[in-house]
Amino acid sequence: MTTPPYAEHAHDLAASLLGSTGDRWRHTAAVAARAAELSTTVTTGDRDLLVAAAWLHDIGYAPPVVDTGFHPLDGARHLDRLGWPRRIAALVAHHSGARFVATVLGLDVPLAAYPRETGPVADALTHADQTVDSRGRRVSIRDRLADMLDRHGPDSPNAKAHHLREPHLLAVARRVEARAATS
Numbered sequence: 001m002t003t004p005p006y007a008e009h010a011h012d013l014a015a016s017l018l019g020s021t022g023d024r025w026r027h028t029a030a031v032a033a034r035a036a037e038l039s040t041t042v043t044t045g046d047r048d049l050l051v052a053a054a055w056l057h058d059i060g061y062a063p064p065v066v067d068t069g070f071h072p073l074d075g076a077r078h079l080d081r082l083g084w085p086r087r088i089a090a091l092v093a094h095h096s097g098a099r100f101v102a103t104v105l106g107l108d109v110p111l112a113a114y115p116r117e118t119g120p121v122a123d124a125l126t127h128a129d130q131t132v133d134s135r136g137r138r139v140s141i142r143d144r145l146a147d148m149l150d151r152h153g154p155d156s157p158n159a160k161a162h163h164l165r166e167p168h169l170l171a172v173a174r175r176v177e178a179r180a181a182t183s
Contacts, residue, residue, distance in 0.1 A: 026136030
């Protein structure tokens, strides 16, 4: 079982699974850095947890971890097998509006095994992911969504869930930006 502080352990696990080069790694490292910037929007006690979840949010793409092919769920299940705290696994499972895509994929029931957190930590994780593109560059949320639709294609589960997921992600962005303005 992993013990606090979690962010350093999370970095090491992500590096071991994703490799420390390439676009996936650049995206992951930039999301973790963005989460650290946004950590002022969460309580002091949740800052390490936020950054750890950011390091781990895409480990479900790693070939040894892939099970269902839905990276948020696969990453969360892997964290469970390794004994990571359930809250971190649940944040990974539900990051960036995963529930909308899970429904399209028919994976909403297995995803529901992880409690969906709402509030500053979940919002900051999602906003960090949605303001860094697939190559690790800082972008607007609208540019990130357009990039995602372009990369995945019009018939992808992401595209099919977009009409529900986009308003959710934009609402998250507004909440995080409001918190950041007062922190």
